[in-house]
Amino acid sequence: MFSMTFSEAREAHAGLSVAGCGRHLISCFRRYFSVGGRHRGPSGAMGGAEGHTRSRQMAPQPQAHRQKIPSQALQAPDFPVAEQSSSDAGRFLVAQRPVSPGELLVYESPVALGPRASCYPVCLGCHELISDEAVPRCERCWWPLCSQRCASSLRHAAECPVLAADSQRIGQPQFFGYSSKYDVILVVRCLLLRRTNPDAWRHLLELASHVPYRLLEDDDDHQTTVDYVTQVLKVEEDTQLVHHVRDAITTNSFEWTSPSGVRLRGLYLQLSRLNHSCRPSVSVSSDGKGTMFVRAARDLAGGDALTVAYTSTLHPLWERRAYTKQTHYFICDCDRCSDPTELGVHYSSLPCPECRGQYLEPTTWLGDATWECPVCGRRQEEAAxxxxxxxxxxxxxxxxxxxxxxxxxxxxxxxxxxxxxxxxxxxxxxxxxxxxxxxxxxxxxxxxxxxxxxxxxxxxxxxxxxxxxxxxxxxxxxxxxxxxxxxxxxxxxx
Ligand SMILES: [Zn+2]
Ligand SMILES: [Zn+2]
Ligand SMILES: [Zn+2]
Ligand SMILES: [Zn+2]
Structure with a gap:
C-alpha cells in the first residue's frame, strides 16, 4: 500500500521538486506502490504466472501483520477492535477477540461533513437541496443557502468568511444545476479543523497520503481545488497541506444519505482505517445524524481484518481492479481476487470454447491480464x-x-x-x-x-x-x- 503520512509525503514531495523530472517521480515513489496494497498477504507481492494461484481455498488472513506488530487498544474496552499497521497495508483495524455476526465493533460521527464533490445545489447551512431555481445565496460569501438563518448556522458561520474571500465569485456555483464546485467545501471544513478540533486535525495528518501519485497522474480535479483554496481563498499557505487534506477526503470519505435523501460525504477518522476486500467482513450502517455503525458481517477471529468493499462487489474483476488502482493506488489481492475462479463463481470469466464446462482464468496480475483455460491452455486477451x-x-x-x-x-x-x-x-x-x-x-x-x-x-x-x-x-x-x-x-x- 502506498501509505505515507503527511510528513513523509512532504519529504518525498520535496525530493520530487528538486528532481524536477517525471521519470524520477516514478522511481522515487514506486517503492511505495505495492501489489496487493491493503491486502497483501504473508507471501508478499505476486507477479506473473508464479504468483497465480489456482487454489479455491480462501487466502489466509494476514497472520504476518498480526504477529509483527502488537495491537493497540483503539476503543473503549467494550469495543473489540484494535489498530495494527504494516509497511504495505498501512494502518488498519482488526478484531481484538472472536466476534459474532451483527456484533457492534465501532461507531463514529464524522469530524467533517459536507456536500459531495459534484452535486445539485445544496444549502451549506442545513444540507437540504435547494429547489428554487433562482438559487438564494448567502449575502456574504454568495454560496447557495436556503435562508439567512442557515447563513448564521453553526455549520456555515466558520467557513463563510473563508469562502467570502472569493470576491470575484470564481468558485461559487453560478447556475441552478449539477456542479463540481462543491468539491472545495469539505476541503475548507477539514482545514478549519486545525483550529476547531486539533485532535481530529492531528489524526487527519496521520492518514495515508497518495498526493505524489495524484500529482504524477495530473489529477486535474485535485489540482483545481488545491489551487483555488491556496490562491483564491488563501485559507492555507502550505500547498502540500491542502494537497494532503483534499487527498484524504477523496480516499477516505464515506457517503452518507440524510433522512431527507440528500447524499453527502463525511470524513470518519476511525472508519478510514477499514481496509478493502471484495468479500467484506463487516457491514456499515448509519443513523439519521451521520453516525456510522460497523458490525461484524460474519464470525471473525481475533486478529481478523475489518474490511469493507470500496467498490461494488457486483462489478467484474477488471472494474474492481481498475477502481482500487486508480482511486486508492493498490491492486486488490483479497481472497476473491487472488482466486482465479473468484470463489468458484467464475464471475468475470468466459467459457473455454474448446473444453466443455471449463472457464478461462486470469493469468497475469500485473498490467493487462490474459485469460487462459487451465485444461487446454487456450488464451484470450482480457480486452476481448x-x-x-x-x-x-x-x-x-x-x-x-x-x-x-x-x-x-x-x-x-x-x-x-x-x-x-x-x-x-x-x-x-x-x-x-x-x-x-x-x-x-x-x-x-x-x-x-x-x-x-x-x-x-x-x-x-x-x-x-x-x-x-x-x-x-x-x-x-x-x-x-x-x-x-x-x-x-x-x-x-x-
Ligand atoms: Zn438551509
Ligand atoms: Zn456565507
Ligand atoms: Zn479483491
Ligand atoms: Zn480449454
Whole structure:
C-alpha cells in the first residue's frame, strides 16, 4: 500500500521538486506502490504466472501483520477492535477477540461533513437541496443557502468568511444545476479543523497520503481545488497541506444519505482505517445524524481484518481492479481476487470454447491480464472478454430486451445468458436484476415463480460474494414474500 503520512509525503514531495523530472517521480515513489496494497498477504507481492494461484481455498488472513506488530487498544474496552499497521497495508483495524455476526465493533460521527464533490445545489447551512431555481445565496460569501438563518448556522458561520474571500465569485456555483464546485467545501471544513478540533486535525495528518501519485497522474480535479483554496481563498499557505487534506477526503470519505435523501460525504477518522476486500467482513450502517455503525458481517477471529468493499462487489474483476488502482493506488489481492475462479463463481470469466464446462482464468496480475483455460491452455486477451461482456450488457442497458416480454420469454433470455457464461456470472446477475424489475408489476403465477427462482439464485451468489449479515443479502426478499405480500408489521395488526 502506498501509505505515507503527511510528513513523509512532504519529504518525498520535496525530493520530487528538486528532481524536477517525471521519470524520477516514478522511481522515487514506486517503492511505495505495492501489489496487493491493503491486502497483501504473508507471501508478499505476486507477479506473473508464479504468483497465480489456482487454489479455491480462501487466502489466509494476514497472520504476518498480526504477529509483527502488537495491537493497540483503539476503543473503549467494550469495543473489540484494535489498530495494527504494516509497511504495505498501512494502518488498519482488526478484531481484538472472536466476534459474532451483527456484533457492534465501532461507531463514529464524522469530524467533517459536507456536500459531495459534484452535486445539485445544496444549502451549506442545513444540507437540504435547494429547489428554487433562482438559487438564494448567502449575502456574504454568495454560496447557495436556503435562508439567512442557515447563513448564521453553526455549520456555515466558520467557513463563510473563508469562502467570502472569493470576491470575484470564481468558485461559487453560478447556475441552478449539477456542479463540481462543491468539491472545495469539505476541503475548507477539514482545514478549519486545525483550529476547531486539533485532535481530529492531528489524526487527519496521520492518514495515508497518495498526493505524489495524484500529482504524477495530473489529477486535474485535485489540482483545481488545491489551487483555488491556496490562491483564491488563501485559507492555507502550505500547498502540500491542502494537497494532503483534499487527498484524504477523496480516499477516505464515506457517503452518507440524510433522512431527507440528500447524499453527502463525511470524513470518519476511525472508519478510514477499514481496509478493502471484495468479500467484506463487516457491514456499515448509519443513523439519521451521520453516525456510522460497523458490525461484524460474519464470525471473525481475533486478529481478523475489518474490511469493507470500496467498490461494488457486483462489478467484474477488471472494474474492481481498475477502481482500487486508480482511486486508492493498490491492486486488490483479497481472497476473491487472488482466486482465479473468484470463489468458484467464475464471475468475470468466459467459457473455454474448446473444453466443455471449463472457464478461462486470469493469468497475469500485473498490467493487462490474459485469460487462459487451465485444461487446454487456450488464451484470450482480457480486452476481448470485456468486449463480449459489454456486448451482452448493452442489450440490457439500452434495448427493450425484457420490455413486453412474457415470463417464458424472459426465462429464455436468461437461459441464453447462462449458455454464454457461467450460471453465476456478472452478466447473468445484471440480467436477472433487470428481469426482476421488469416483471415487478406482473403478479401472474408464472411471473411470481420465475421471480422467486431468480431471487433464490441471486441470494446464493450474494451469499458467496458478501456472506453473512450484509445489506446485499438483507435486500433480498424472503422466498415466501415472492409469492405474497409480507404480513403487516405487528404494531399495525389489529
Ligand atoms: Zn438551509
Ligand atoms: Zn456565507
Ligand atoms: Zn479483491
Ligand atoms: Zn480449454
Amino acid at each position: 472478454i470485456r468486449e463480449e461482456v459489454d456486448r451482452w450488457m448493452s442489450r440490457f442497458d439500452y434495448d427493450d430486451t425484457f420490455i413486453k416480454s412474457t415470463p417464458t420469454a424472459v426465462r429464455g433470455i436468461l437461459d441464453g445468458v447462462q449458455m454464454a457464461f457461467h450460471a453465476h456470472h456478472y452478466v447473468w446477475v445484471m440480467a436477472a436484476q433487470v428481469a426482476i424489475r421488469t416483471l415487478a408489476p406482473d403478479h401472474s403465477r408464472k411471473a411470481m415463480t420465475l421471480k422467486r427462482q431468480l431471487w433464490q439464485r441471486l441470494l446464493h451468489i450474494y451469499s458467496i460474494l458478501e456472506p453473512g449479515m450484509t445489506r446485499r443479502r438483507g435486500a433480498v426478499p424472503l422466498p415466501p414474500f415472492a409469492h405474497s405480500p409480507p404480513a403487516a408489521p405487528a404494531w399495525r395488526s389489529h
